[in-house]
Amino acid sequence: MYVLIHTSDLPDGERKTLSEIQDSIADVDWKAALSEERQQELIDELIAHRKMKHTGMRATNKSAQNDIIRTCEHIACEVRPFPPYPFVSKFLTEPQLDDLAQRTGYSAFFMGARVNVNDDAAPNFHGSGDAEKFFPEVLDKSTWEVSSLFEQWLCKRDKNLMERETIPKLRAECVAFIRTGLRNITNMKALEMEYARYDERIVGVYKVKLVGHPFGIKNPSEITTSPNLRTLRTALASGQCHWARLTNEEHGAHMKELEKQHAAAVEKGEPRRRKRKDAGVPRGSYKRARNDGGVGPSSSKKRKTKQSSGTEEAVKDKGKGRSKSVVDSDSE
Incomplete structure (x- = not known):
C-alpha cells in the first residue's frame, strides 16, 4: 500500500521516509475509512505490482x-x-x-x-x-x-520473441500442460485428453475436471490466434487453469446432467454419435494392384487358382512310373 498511496503524488524517483509516513497517518484511522472490498482491492494491486517487479522484463541492458x-x-x-x-x-x-x-x-x-x-x-x-x-x-x-x-x-x-512463440509451439505447450496435469491427477501415465467426449470419457470416468479454462473446454488445435494461445498458456502455467477432483456429490450431479442431455437428444432424434463423412457412399470390393499397373484378381481368386493348378499337376503326374525294360518284356 505504501507504493500505491504514499508515493502517488510525488514525482518519479522520490519517496517519503518511514517517519514521514508514520506522522501522516498517526491521527487518521485509514482502515475505518476503507471498506473491506477496497482494502482487498488495494492488497491485490500491491501483490500484482510486486509480482511484476519480480518477473517483469528489464527496460535497459544496464x-x-x-x-x-x-x-x-x-x-x-x-x-x-x-x-x-x-x-x-x-x-x-x-x-x-x-x-x-x-x-x-x-x-x-x-x-x-x-x-x-x-x-x-x-x-x-x-x-x-x-x-x-x-x-x-x-x-x-x-x-x-x-x-x-x-x-x-x-x-x-537466442531468438526474438516472435520466432520463439510460433503458433505450433504455443499449441504444443498448451497440450503438454493439459496432458501432464491430467496424468498427474489420475496417476495414469498413458492417459490422453479427449475433447470431443470430455464430459463422458474424462469427467464421468475419472471424476476430474479442468477448471478455469479461458475459452471453455476447447481443443488447442481449434484456437488459431497467438494471443488466445498465449492467454491459455499463461492460465495453465500460473495455475489459474488446473485440474481438480470431483466429490461424489459433484460427480453424481454431473452424471445426472449427462443423462438429461442424452434423453433430450433422443427426444429430438439427434444421434449420440456423429455420422461418418462418407456415410451413404457405396463402397465396392477392394482389388489389389498388379505390378504391371493393372488391377488383378482378389486374394481369394488367387488362392483358388493356386489350388486348381496344383490339382492339375497331380493329375498329370498320376500313372507315371518306371518304363518297361527289355527284361520285363521277355518275362511276359
Whole structure:
C-alpha cells in the first residue's frame, strides 16, 4: 500500500521516509475509512505490482546487468565474480555454499551466463567443496572454458520473441500442460485428453475436471490466434487453469446432467454419435494392384487358382512310373 498511496503524488524517483509516513497517518484511522472490498482491492494491486517487479522484463541492458549481479550474489550470499571480470566489486569472502561444504561436506556449483550478445552481464561461476575439480578431471576443461561454452551456447540459441512463440509451439505447450496435469491427477501415465467426449470419457470416468479454462473446454488445435494461445498458456502455467477432483456429490450431479442431455437428444432424434463423412457412399470390393499397373484378381481368386493348378499337376503326374525294360518284356 505504501507504493500505491504514499508515493502517488510525488514525482518519479522520490519517496517519503518511514517517519514521514508514520506522522501522516498517526491521527487518521485509514482502515475505518476503507471498506473491506477496497482494502482487498488495494492488497491485490500491491501483490500484482510486486509480482511484476519480480518477473517483469528489464527496460535497459544496464538494469538487466544490475539485476543479474544482485540475484547471482543472493544465490550464494554475494557470489564472487569470475576472475576475468574485475569490474564487479561487490562480493563477500565467505559465501554460504562454502560454509555449507565446511559444515556438511556437500559440494555444489552455480553457473550463469547471458543469453544475448547485447547484454553486458559476465559469466558467473562458483563452486564449493570439490565441485571445481569435477570439470578438469572429468571433462578435461577448466571452469572458465565451461562457462564460456555455456555462454556461447545460450547466445547461439537466442531468438526474438516472435520466432520463439510460433503458433505450433504455443499449441504444443498448451497440450503438454493439459496432458501432464491430467496424468498427474489420475496417476495414469498413458492417459490422453479427449475433447470431443470430455464430459463422458474424462469427467464421468475419472471424476476430474479442468477448471478455469479461458475459452471453455476447447481443443488447442481449434484456437488459431497467438494471443488466445498465449492467454491459455499463461492460465495453465500460473495455475489459474488446473485440474481438480470431483466429490461424489459433484460427480453424481454431473452424471445426472449427462443423462438429461442424452434423453433430450433422443427426444429430438439427434444421434449420440456423429455420422461418418462418407456415410451413404457405396463402397465396392477392394482389388489389389498388379505390378504391371493393372488391377488383378482378389486374394481369394488367387488362392483358388493356386489350388486348381496344383490339382492339375497331380493329375498329370498320376500313372507315371518306371518304363518297361527289355527284361520285363521277355518275362511276359
